[in-house]
Amino acid sequence: xxIFASILTYPAPSANYRGESEQNRTIIQKITDGRxxxxxxxxxxxxxALREILRSYGLPSNRERRHDRDQPAVRFADYPWPEEFVDxxxxxxLIAKRExxxxxxxxxxxxxxxxxxxxxxxxxxxxxxxxxxxxxxxSPFMVENPxxxxxxxxxxxxxxxxxxxxxxxxxxxxxxxxxxxxxxxSGDKYKEWLRHLLKAVSELNEVAGNHARSYFExxxxxxxxRLTDSLVAGFNTYxxxxxxxxxxxxDGIIAGDYPAEEFIIAGLLVxxxxxxDVRTELESKGVSLYRMAPQALDHVAQEVCGKGFLQ
Numbered sequence: 001x002x003i004f005a006s007i008l009t010y011p012a013p014s015a016n017y018r019g020e021s022e023q024n025r026t027i028i029q030k031i032t033d034g035r036x037x038x039x040x041x042x043x044x045x046x047x048x049a050l051r052e053i054l055r056s057y058g059l060p061s062n063r064e065r066r067h068d069r070d071q072p073a074v075r076f077a078d079y080p081w082p083e084e085f086v087d088x089x090x091x092x093x094l095i096a097k098r099e100x101x102x103x104x105x106x107x108x109x110x111x112x113x114x115x116x117x118x119x120x121x122x123x124x125x126x127x128x129x130x131x132x133x134x135x136x137x138x139s140p141f142m143v144e145n146p147x148x149x150x151x152x153x154x155x156x157x158x159x160x161x162x163x164x165x166x167x168x169x170x171x172x173x174x175x176x177x178x179x180x181x182x183x184x185x186s187g188d189k190y191k192e193w194l195r196h197l198l199k200a201v202s203e204l205n206e207v208a209g210n211h212a213r214s215y216f217e218x219x220x221x222x223x224x225x226r227l228t229d230s231l232v233a234g235f236n237t238y239x240x241x242x243x244x245x246x247x248x249x250x251d252g253i254i255a256g257d258y259p260a261e262e263f264i265i266a267g268l269l270v271x272x273x274x275x276x277d278v279r280t281e282l283e284s285k286g287v288s289l290y291r292m293a294p295q296a297l298d299h300v301a302q303e304v305c306g307k308g309f310l311q
Contacts, residue, residue, distance in 0.1 A: 029042070254285070
């Protein structure tokens with residue numbers, strides 16, 4: 001069985017992920033779709049935030065971000081060990097220099113030098129095109145003072161920051177067979193890890209790390225989930241429109257194109273976008289509808305793990 005989900009965030013001003021800078025101009029990374037450019041956020045940034053959230057839940061994690069270095073840095077507690085560390089289990093790893101792993105570790109742990117990620121994600125793409133908006137910020141001139149121990153710069157600077165106001169949409173997928181939930185020895189532990197991963201997605205935040213220039217939540221405002229034996233989602237996983245609707249799935253279910261009982265729809269899409277008669281018809285066909293997005297992820301946790309994460 002597979003979990004396929006498309007998430008739409010709440011809209012807000014954002015400059016929280018940037019690429020290269022040109023002098024004092026901070027650049028938002030973008031991608032061209034058709035005739036327009038759209039701001040993007042990388043799946044690596046979101047995965048890093050999920051790692052930190054799982055660590056904050058108290059789950060055993062191998063990788064730890066180090067913020068006391070002058071560049072992005074991490075520290076590992078042990079050799080990769082997916083049976084013991086939740087981040088190695090879900091996000092995978094690659095050992096480039098195999099000679100670094102002692103032979104005893106390889107034999108004892110049936111060591112894998114490469115492990116694919118169980119959690120599959122793609123770029124988060126802005127719902128609205130980039131409009132070449134920018135914000136200018138003046139950094140102050142620091143007056144020399146013999147009593148001050150430091151001075152950053154001897155002149156002031158005008159900082160040019162690209163900004164976008166938009167919601168972002170992004171998909172994720174999980175093959176439950178890869179999670180080994182039926183494993184006789186560790187199945188209960190893997191269910192608990194998956195339950196916490198779904199909870200982490202429901203409150204995903206602090207995605208851009210040290211690059212953050214604004215508070216922007218990546219938690220779902222709306223979500224469309226398909227829990228299915230199909231190997232593909234079967235719909236456009238970037239199907240949210242600029243109005244926040246998801247016509248391909250909604251209209252497709254009503255038309256009988258999709259098995260309605262496999263879908264869970266929640267959030268603003270249910271509360272504000274779908275008309276009452278549409279909601280009634282969807283429910284009559286077997287779609288699970290929830291007013292809040294975390295309830296949909298909790299529903300999935302109950303279905304596949306036997307226990308949800310909401311109180």
